Amino acid sequence: MEQEKRANGGNEGMDVRHVALLARLALTDEDAELFRGQMADIVGFVRKIGELNIEGIEPTTHAHRVENVFREDEPAPGLDRATALANAPEQAQGLFLTPRIVE
């Protein structure tokens, strides 16, 4: 039974392939198979929060919240171009290169 559940993606199934596409991960068949089971376990584990009554509770985004943390609008020099491009896997004419973008 448990095996069956995992095989079709686990409890209400994380669609591993779909989520992997969202996250731009290409999974091998082997990894997809492994993750299907593991993700079902993990999702089952975190689903514990469903037991809590959280109605009317304010969500916490920041452990300590303050407001209005601003920087003044003062320009300052950044990286020089050679430094910025030094880390680039591929660059030409001062640009970072990628395979051609099709719009």
Next chain:
Amino acid sequence: MDTASVTLGEALAGLDRGDWSSEELVSDLLARIEAGNGALNAYLDVDADDALSQARAADRQRARGERAPLLGAPLAVKDNINVAGQSCACASRILEGYKAPCDATAIARLRREGAVFLGRTNMDEFAMGSSTEYSARGPARNPRNPDCVPGGSSGGSAAAVAAGMALAALGSDTGGSIRQPAAFCGCVGFKPSYGRVSRYGLTAFASSLDQIGSLTRGVDDATRLFFSMAGPDARDATTVTLPLPAPEACRREDLKGVVIGVPKEYFPSALAPDVRAAVLAAAETCRALGAETRDISLPHTEYAMAVYYIVAPAEASANLARFDGVRYGRRAAGATSPMDLYCRTRSEGFGREVKRRILLGAYVLSSGYYDAYYLSAQKARTLIRDDFTAAFRDCDAILAPVTPSAAFRMGEKTEDPVQMYLTDVFTATANLAGLCALSLPCAMNADGLPLAAQLIGPAFREDAVLGAAAALERAWGGPTGWMGRRA
């Protein structure tokens, strides 16, 4: 001098007295690294020439009469903290070749105080793990027993300090990544309150939980490094402007008038007996030092792991989106479109644990699941915070275990992610609530593995934790005293 046991404070005192030079300290450490790192894999990269030249520069400054709190003090740095000109690969293939253009703010502050940066320590890839087995550069091992894990994710830092290959090291703690390896290896691991030390330049794992801290041989070293790094930073909007605690409050000799809370939820039946005994013995010492111990309750503790494993992966899934092979790091060959480039690069570049967390994070944020997972977890996080707020009305600090057991064996949990995740059960709460917390070695168990206790303090009351830890350490005979205690 014996770099295998000397604390950072003692090393600095020796430098001040002229007993040794920074160059000698560094050479000695380099020799130990040379001899010991092959077995432990605690360091990923050490540039000996660079470390020596930093040390010589510090010695020259000292010779000119200049003084700085850490002048000439060698530090090891976890591989996720940027040091200008060094690699900062987070033990991942995807950041191969990346060179940090600038210092992290914490590094810049330490540098200004004279620190020498020795090398990069091993870690679980992108700090995702609890054993340093998920490193793309191979696992690190526990110097107390090489068949055991050093803990993680700052396992390389803990192993280096415990093995005498570093006097002190920096780590990062998102759910226990400093405290747990410190407990497993037998060193002091300190995570300051969220917002105390700038995260600018720390490669983000979970931005609302991450905090830079230290792994040291003694409590005073933790205090020293804390004061050198802490303080607001305009480049990290989450740092606070609240004043730092008084340094003398961090260096207590007794605990008179202090109330130590002992939360019942942190002593479940599954807790290893030796860990339980060690922590309860620490409570006994607290009482002997004049503290009152009080039973307290943190009722939402059982939900902490679920909250943590929703919030942290969610933030991580966005934080790690930038690793795409366009601007820096590794790029897969042969891609024909940006989409293809991303998928190939990220699939080759990330290890399985990182992929699992990215998948989980993308899932809990995705359309249709956000409310049930992410939003619910954020609300549950409020309940966990409120637990601590209430508890700290009744006590000054909390005493608890760091881990459910002493260091586990290599390979024991790598096949079962959930079992691995559960090792964070006592530590992640401090991150969720933004508190400061410290792992203090207490004793050796029957297998010769260290046992530790955790002190958790209110946010921005680092003195509550450092002061209590200092008094305990002193009561046990100083920084190495715990080694002679049995549990």
Next chain:
Amino acid sequence: MTYEARIGLEVHVQLKTRSKMFCACSAEFGDEPNTRVCPVCLGYPGAMPAMNREAVELTALTGLMVGAQVAPLSVFARKSYFYPDMPKNYQISQYDRPLCIGGAVAIEWEGREKLVGLTRIHLEEDVGKSSHFGTSSGVDFNRAGIPLMEIVTEPVLTAPEEADAFLQALRQMVRYAGVSDGNMERGNIRCDANCSVRLRGETALGAKTEIKNLNTFKGVLAALRYEIRRQQDVLAAGGRVAMETRRWDGETGTTASMRSKEEAHDYRYFPEPDLMPVAMAPEQLAALQARIPELPRARRERFCRDYGLPAYDSEVLAADKAVADFFDETARVSDNPKAVSNWMMTEVLAKLAETGRTLAETPVAPRQLAELIALVDRGQINMPTAKSLFATMFDKGGDPVALVEQEGLAQVSSADDIGAWARQAVEENPKSVADYRSGKKAALQFLVGQVMRRSRGRAHPQKAAEALEELLKG
């Protein structure tokens, strides 16, 4: 069957700040690629955003100008999607807690004032810019991280021309308040439109398409005209309009489905943990309120009222804040505001258009233009002289009174001087004289021209004509 369109716009307005939204890199336009970048705007590991106060204030200021509610608490969020021009592969934007909610922009439409309702205004960061060659694309991140204000209208616009009127009014307003340079050529204003068509009389909106890549006002007009026609044709043929994103191609003048963009669109918004919320205090809002300048409509009305200008003049002059300011200052020190208006609308605007300069870049001061007009009004120089004088002032600068003196340009009205030039002209041009006498009155203009030439432009033209007529009578 008649159809009606419903259009909503999402307008991205680049804010006029000195530095970027979340880092200190310069926000200026242009320069060599990747020279205005840093770890933050390149999305380096460990880099963190730091919020630009001015960008927040300019957005709130815009909200106040359109009567929006500036939210008591506003939150930034991460919007995740992968694209090479997006350094972090998430954009820091706002989602469920935008900075401004509601409000409306007044436009002139079909001879009446109409209020175009806004849904929200939020703040976000711009992305980089890519260019394409062969099998690869290159990305420049100079623009990445520049603050953008996104203004979202309700779907209440009924025609492409109305959308255009809205954009013009919006542009005028943001330029007036110094919120944006509003320069479309530089991409300061970019726009996406959503558009649906339904049978007249129906109450539910039809299926809408979202049109991207509208980077010029003309493009917005053309794309909407095309898209409305296309949807009408689909419906008229009994088909259904597909809900989709379409891309405007200015070269072919068509929109085309962007199926590639449709795949797995799930932005996974969540609150940005690296930034704190913004809570505008009442004092801060009051200070911003004081920064709101007199807006175009109020100004048009005042020009009519205070300077007695016709509505048309007021409209032209108030369209651009710099022009309106210049006019205002000139008119205030002049006895002849209508003449100032004429000068502004003809000579000044023509010169600006011709040279491509802005008023700030010319040496002419409002007081000098007023003096020039006074010289004409007092008959001290004639109009042609005034125009050439203005050209000198515009190009090289200089005070008109001093220039008239230096160059000896004062108008000559004395009967002796003019009579002498007129006699010379008559003597030397017997053919024109004969023409005039045989009834070709136009020949007089030629002779006046001859007088002007002899006087080096200084002769009073009316007096010259009179002198010539007198001579030719005999």
